[in-house]
Amino acid sequence: METKKKNPATAWKIVSATLAVSLIAVSCTWAITANSGQSAPASGTAATQSVTETAASDTSADHLNMWTETAPLKAELTDYMKSITDEGSAEYIPVEDRIAVFDMDGTLCCETDPGYFDHKLLYHRVTEDPDYKDKASAEEKETAAIIKEYFDTGKYPEGLDVKHGKAVASAFKGMTPEEFDAYVKAYRDQPAQGYNGMTNGQAFYQPMLQVVSYLQKNDFTVYIISGTDRLITRGLVDGVIDIPLGHMIGSDESFVASNQGDADGLKYTFSKDDKLITGGDFIIKNLKMNKVSVIEREIGKQPVLCFGNSSGDEAMANYTINNNKYRSGAYMLCCDDLKRENGNTEKADKMRASCEKNGYTAVSMKDDWTTIYGNGVTRK
Numbered sequence: 001m002e003t004k005k006k007n008p009a010t011a012w013k014i015v016s017a018t019l020a021v022s023l024i025a026v027s028c029t030w031a032i033t034a035n036s037g038q039s040a041p042a043s044g045t046a047a048t049q050s051v052t053e054t055a056a057s058d059t060s061a062d063h064l065n066m067w068t069e070t071a072p073l074k075a076e077l078t079d080y081m082k083s084i085t086d087e088g089s090a091e092y093i094p095v096e097d098r099i100a101v102f103d104m105d106g107t108l109c110c111e112t113d114p115g116y117f118d119h120k121l122l123y124h125r126v127t128e129d130p131d132y133k134d135k136a137s138a139e140e141k142e143t144a145a146i147i148k149e150y151f152d153t154g155k156y157p158e159g160l161d162v163k164h165g166k167a168v169a170s171a172f173k174g175m176t177p178e179e180f181d182a183y184v185k186a187y188r189d190q191p192a193q194g195y196n197g198m199t200n201g202q203a204f205y206q207p208m209l210q211v212v213s214y215l216q217k218n219d220f221t222v223y224i225i226s227g228t229d230r231l232i233t234r235g236l237v238d239g240v241i242d243i244p245l246g247h248m249i250g251s252d253e254s255f256v257a258s259n260q261g262d263a264d265g266l267k268y269t270f271s272k273d274d275k276l277i278t279g280g281d282f283i284i285k286n287l288k289m290n291k292v293s294v295i296e297r298e299i300g301k302q303p304v305l306c307f308g309n310s311s312g313d314e315a316m317a318n319y320t321i322n323n324n325k326y327r328s329g330a331y332m333l334c335c336d337d338l339k340r341e342n343g344n345t346e347k348a349d350k351m352r353a354s355c356e357k358n359g360y361t362a363v364s365m366k367d368d369w370t371t372i373y374g375n376g377v378t379r380k
Contacts, residue, residue: 058217059085066207071368072361073331077211081218084304084327091327095219099303101295101316102212104226104233104250106309107333108241110203112342113194114151117236118228119164120200121187123147125171136171143167154344161227166282168229169253173280177231177255180278184235194342197376204240207369208333211307212241223299226250227287227312231278249294251286254279287312292319309333309351317360330360337365340372340379 059081067074084093105111105118113120126136126144136144143163150156172180188201195203212222222243226233230250237248256265257274270276286294292315295303306313306320309332317330332355335341336348343365355362365372 058214063214063217064207064210066210066370068368068370071363073211073363073368076329076361077214080327080329081214085218093304093326097301097304097326098215098218098220099223099299099301100215100220100305100307101223101225101299101303101320102208102306103308103310103313103316104224104228104237106335107307107313108204108208108212108224109236110192110205110341111309111335112154112344113192113200113203114154114342115147116228117188117200117203118168118232119147119150120193121184121232122164122168122171123151124187126167132171140167140171161285161287162282165229165251165253165285168232169278169282170280172231172253173278175278176275177278180231181235181238184232185238188236194380195373196378196380198373201236201240202377203373205365205369206371206374208307209241212243215305216242220305221247223247223249223295223303225286225291225294225316227285229253249286249298252283254281254283288315291316295319304328306330307333309335311354314354314358318358321359330358331363332360333363333365335365336367337369337372339366341365342379 059078064071064074064077083089083091084098086092102108105116109117122140123144125132126140127133143160144167146157146160146163150160172183175183185201189199192198192200192203215222222241224233224237224241224243224247226249228236228250230248230252233250234245234248237243238245255276256279257268257270258277259271259274260268284290288311291313295316302324303316303320304324304326305328306317308314308317308330313332317332321328321330332351334348334351334355335343336345337343338345348364352362354360
């Protein structure tokens with residue numbers, strides 16, 4: 001039987017058609033994958049990476065549905081995202097430079113129930129923990145008494161920042177990071193004092209968690225820059241917000257090897273018989289200018305977005321929005337909700353005035369949020 005020779009032109013048409021069908025199939029796969037929220041297939045080509053990044057960006061305001069339609073942050077942030085994720089825009093920000101920094105207490109979670117989480121934790125350790133309260137030092141007990149006064153009056157005493165930092169370092173001295181973490185998580189599971197239907201660890205502001213998620217959907221790297229001890233910050237946030245432990249940055253205390261004794265760290269070598277433990281020395285309180293310093297040390301880049309709630313965050317906010325080569329913004333929460341949250345009108349008004357003076361956008365808990373802690377949570 002005679003075999004007919006194929007015309008080269010015909011063969012090329014067949015190949016071209018096959019390639020066209022393949023490209024359509026791949027395009028459909030990308031479209032389906034993007035709509036399902038999953039990542040597109042990996043590829044080493046710049047063109048494919050660009051398509052993947054565009055598909056992954058999600059600037060829809062639907063992700064901020066716990067924010068009222070009149071909330072300034074909702075309008076500003078969605079407009080911002082559309083502009084800085086558009087490669088054709090003059091305001092485009094490369095993914096590696098999309099950095100957002102958040103304060104924790106009063107910005108991401110409850111700050112006054114009746115005080116900061118880390119102050120409540122220390123007070124519990126020194127005055128209530130049956131395994132430790134009889135071992136507490138005179139300085140730790142004095143600090144606990146000052147904290148109790150703060151809880152009762154709502155007025156934060158001058159000098160308590162450093163006293164508290166030193167007391168935390170000494171009261172938890174000798175613990176491994178894992179033991180400290182377990183202690184923090186056990187306490188975060190205790191009921192929140194001023195609320196029904198919520199534990200300490202559930203006292204996170206749901207609208208702010210939406211903001212974190214919204215930024216992450218648009219390829220932002222998120223950091224928490226807190227005045228709370230670093231290990232306490234990790235223990236409280238871990239499992240609630242999906243960021244690496246290394247992105248949870250707080251105040252610092254010392255670490256030593258379990259067999260190090262009084263030897264200087266420059267003269268001692270960690271051995272196979274050692275464990276890493278807390279050393280008992282307070283190093284630094286991560287507030288005000290110290291927040292700017294730690295951003296440079298641990299991130300090495302100027303953020304483009306900042307979220308805070310107090311004067312301790314203003315240095316970080318000013319650093320973010322001034323002399324920035326990219327479009328940037330700072331948002332400050334005002335604790336003006338007296339029904340759903342332990343609000344304080346005087347503090348809220350003071351922060352609102354600071355926003356107007358410094359160019360921050362004010363966030364009203366009362367007017368901008370449809371919920372704070374979610375359904376089933378009420379103030380006592």
